[in-house]
Amino acid sequence: MSDEFLTPDEHVLSTLESDGSRRWLFPRLSRGHYWYLRRIVGFALIAIFVGLPHLYINGKPSILLDITQREFTIFGYTFLPTDTLLLALLMIGIFLTIFLLTALLGRVWCGWACPQTVYLEFVYRPIERFFLGTSGRGGVPNSKVPGYRRAALYGVYLLLSMGLAHTFLAYFVGVERLSQWVRQSPFEHPGPFLVMALTTGLMMFDFVFFREQLCLIACPYGRFQSVLLDRNSLIVAYDTIRGEPRGKRKHELPIISEQQGDCIDCGLCVRTCPTGIDIRDGLQMECVHCTQCIDACDEIMTKIDRPTGLIRYSSQEAIEGGKQKFLRPRVIVYPALLTIVIAIMVVTFANKKSFDVTLIRGVGIPFSIAQDGHVENALQLKIVNRLEATDELNVTIEPETLKLDIAEKVILDPKATKTVPIVVVANRSDFQGGKIRATIQIQSTQSNNVRRVECQIFGP
Numbered sequence: 001m002s003d004e005f006l007t008p009d010e011h012v013l014s015t016l017e018s019d020g021s022r023r024w025l026f027p028r029l030s031r032g033h034y035w036y037l038r039r040i041v042g043f044a045l046i047a048i049f050v051g052l053p054h055l056y057i058n059g060k061p062s063i064l065l066d067i068t069q070r071e072f073t074i075f076g077y078t079f080l081p082t083d084t085l086l087l088a089l090l091m092i093g094i095f096l097t098i099f100l101l102t103a104l105l106g107r108v109w110c111g112w113a114c115p116q117t118v119y120l121e122f123v124y125r126p127i128e129r130f131f132l133g134t135s136g137r138g139g140v141p142n143s144k145v146p147g148y149r150r151a152a153l154y155g156v157y158l159l160l161s162m163g164l165a166h167t168f169l170a171y172f173v174g175v176e177r178l179s180q181w182v183r184q185s186p187f188e189h190p191g192p193f194l195v196m197a198l199t200t201g202l203m204m205f206d207f208v209f210f211r212e213q214l215c216l217i218a219c220p221y222g223r224f225q226s227v228l229l230d231r232n233s234l235i236v237a238y239d240t241i242r243g244e245p246r247g248k249r250k251h252e253l254p255i256i257s258e259q260q261g262d263c264i265d266c267g268l269c270v271r272t273c274p275t276g277i278d279i280r281d282g283l284q285m286e287c288v289h290c291t292q293c294i295d296a297c298d299e300i301m302t303k304i305d306r307p308t309g310l311i312r313y314s315s316q317e318a319i320e321g322g323k324q325k326f327l328r329p330r331v332i333v334y335p336a337l338l339t340i341v342i343a344i345m346v347v348t349f350a351n352k353k354s355f356d357v358t359l360i361r362g363v364g365i366p367f368s369i370a371q372d373g374h375v376e377n378a379l380q381l382k383i384v385n386r387l388e389a390t391d392e393l394n395v396t397i398e399p400e401t402l403k404l405d406i407a408e409k410v411i412l413d414p415k416a417t418k419t420v421p422i423v424v425v426a427n428r429s430d431f432q433g434g435k436i437r438a439t440i441q442i443q444s445t446q447s448n449n450v451r452r453v454e455c456q457i458f459g460p
């Protein structure tokens, strides 16, 4: 057996040199139709990300994910721990929407809306190009850049990352608290300061060092593509039928010969690719559908007087000469499931009251016999006040033969949770088969909302 290392015939990973070291990518910028559109979308998303924590709806932050209080406010509605079902439905709805969008539009999220792509391509990389410049083909950075420009680049990166980290933190603590904290010493709020510092560090690591590796080796979404996409999903694709056989264009030939395809093998689509792949090898997991190769190739096709679209948005079916189908099982099943989830959410929302109640039965003996012969069931009502005001609740029980003992008035502070012990007293003679069906009614004096809790009272 040979003890020589095996060497691949061709490169297997776009970001690996043949000696196993990392191949750093400095993609050439291709300013084309899609790039301008993506830039508009990207800046709009950045504005939304930065602006949302400052936006208030119904007097509440538009988004506040208060983990310490276990309260998530999303567009003016506050999800409490008792809203697990709604939150679960919301998450299922988000996943179904992603599945549907991917089935229809491929990796549109990766190329147009993912923060990794948006910030890297429209914020961090332009700053890098400004400070380091580019030289030669492929946007290789200028190695003769003076040290102070490099230092300035990292300084700007750091400030930017800190700004983004503060914005990120605002989603969890709110802008008011955050603006107080930034005026105080970090030692007065070490926990949040550490979160901010950690987020800044992670951003620096990602946007300075890790970059495309996040899409290639860390992001789970890219791995799901093979199951989420089908042959009719929209993808960025190279038209092999039109492009092959590829070949360099001879200077003396103004018109491409009939034996030659439209691809002149200029390599621009590869040099512009932020993940370093060659789209002409077919659909690849590394392709984030950023459309840079479309813009690069359209530029070349225009120059050599050929129709644009050699690389274009298409589907595997269409690019191979078939007919693209819009209606497929997954395009019917995902919206159907999404409709069901939305319908359940609407019904659940419609039944929401100003307070939530959970009946808790104590463990152990279900009833006791009092000295006067009455049967007593000791229960607890866990009540969550969803209002921003103090609320007093009236608790009654049916049938009228039952009596309810509550030690004190049920008064809850704004958004407070209280566990109220109650004792249900029943006549021994009223039990049939050791049970009485009962309804506990709780009514808010603030909102007049009523909740009825069905239960069984146990006896001998």
Ligand code: SF4
Binding pocket: 236, 269, 272, 273, 274, 275, 276, 277, 278, 279, 286, 287, 288, 289, 290, 291, 292, 293, 294
């Ligand atoms: S192959 Fe094209 S669309 Fe895919 S990542 Fe590279 S440049 Fe973007």
Ligand code: SF4
Binding pocket: 238, 243, 262, 263, 264, 265, 266, 267, 268, 269, 270, 280, 296, 297, 300, 310, 311
């Ligand atoms: S940019 Fe177009 S012409 Fe140039 S190599 Fe890529 S596919 Fe061929």
